[in-house]
Amino acid sequence: MGKYRFILSGGGTGGHIYPAVAIADELKRRHPDADFLFVGASDRMEMEKVPQAGYEIKGLWISGIQRKLSLKNLLFPLKLLSSLIKSRRILRSFKPDLVVGTGGFASGPLLRAATDLGIPAVIQEQNSFAGITNKWLAPQVDRIFTAYEGLEKVFPKEKIILTGNPVRSGFSALEKKKQEALKHFGLSADKPVLFVMGGSLGAREINKLIASRLDLFRSLDVQVLWQCGKLYYDQYRRHENEAVKVLDFITDMELAYAAADIIVSRAGAGSVSELAIVGKPVIFIPSPNVAEDHQTKNALAVVEKQAALMLSEGEMHDKFDDLFEELLEDQEKRKTLGERFKALALPDATQKIVDEIERLLHKKSNE
Incomplete structure (x- = not known):
């Protein structure tokens, strides 16, 4: 077969974007002459992050259904129809050999259109609780790559392959990067570092907690590397000083992980998978504002194996100080x-997923 052409779709949050980029990077490493195109939601962060990773992206006019009664919901059928039509146009023009979906609004219409056109398609589900888009697509796609066991309750069992979550590269040998990391962020080598990460957009309640505990950290002689998110940066940047570094977004995550002695984090699937590879002590504070409370389930899967600590948002203001000081x-x-x-x-x-993609392509080319 000649050179391959791949379309990847996933977005809305870093948890959907980074797995797609990781899969694309591995496909590109194995097939340097392959052509790649990403498809995302036209007003979401993938339109910025994917080009930064070196890939072309096209946007669809699509968004999710709001849980509350909303005027935006009235536009959803129109947006879905528009996105299905545009997806067909993109697919017919680009002619991919295979399409990869990693969840998020845009991957729904794109992969649905691909399967309708008979194009091989695979999806990757990051969470212990399957997202609505992937549940909708599961009956049509060829393979479903999962990070947690037990998803045969919602997906066709014969399509499921347990692979884990693709994560960004560069998280090995972090101890060797510690001095470089501390210098990069302007931190001292003789004081412990707390790294706070609330996901790519930030986490309001975690930010409130950290802001209210800056005196505690000062009294304990702890430095804080605080990724507060773009939505909250203007509110919290005033707390920046020699011992507190406030950032809206961190591009060099391996350096942030290398600098950290303790990490406070949300429990999105991508973060949990990355933090396992990093192997540092973590206090999870799951977001309660997600479908089926899946962040709590993600965190509990680790806590139950006595491999991390967890506080709910409801208890964190009462229990954080003692838990943190003890740790x-x-x-x-x-x-x-x-x-x-x-x-x-x-x-x-990532390697397992790309192995399976190659097997599928080989099988389809022999049919």
């Missing part, structure tokens, strides 16, 4: 948590 003082506990978490990692997810 800071107990170096052995930090080491144990990190080692146990690392033992849960599935670091070869």
Whole structure:
């Protein structure tokens, strides 16, 4: 067969975008002459992040259904129809050999149009609870790559392959990068570092918690590397000083992980998978504002194996101080948590997914 052509679609949040980019990078590594196109939602962060990763992207006029009664919901059927029509146009023009969906609004119409046209298609589900888009697509696609067991309850069992979540590269040998990381962020080498990450857009309640505990961190001589998110940067940037670094978004995540001694994080699937490979002590504060409370389920899968700690938003203001101080003082506990978490990692997810994609392409070309 000649050179391959791939379309990848997924977005809305970093949790859908980064797996798609990781899969594209591995396909490109194996097939340097392949052509790639991404398809996303025209007003979401993938329109910025995908070109930064070196790939072309086209946008669809699509958004999710709001849970509350909303005028936007009235536009949904029109947006879906428009996106299906545009998706067909993109597919007929680009002529991909295979389409990959990693969840998010835009992957729905694009993969639905692809399967209707008989183009091989695969999806990747990051969470322990399947997203609405992937549930809708599952009956039509050829393969479903999952990161958690038990999804045969919602997906056709014969299509499921447990691979883990694709993560960005560069998270190995972090200890060797520690000095470089501290210098990069302007942090001191003789004080511990708390790294706070609330996801690509930020997390309002975690930001409120951190802002209210800056005196505590100062009294404990702890430095804070605080990724507050673009939505909140203007509100919290005034807290920046020698010991508190406030950033809207961090591009060099491996350096942030390398600098960290303790991490406070949401429990999105991509973050959990990355943090397992990083292998450092983590306090999860799951977002309660997600479908079926899947972040709590993601975090519990780690906590139940005594590989991380967790606080709900409801209890964090009462319990954070004691939990954090105890973890800071107990170096052995930090080491144990990190080692146990690392033992849960599935670091070869991207390679496994691309292996399966190649098998599928080979099978289709022989049919």
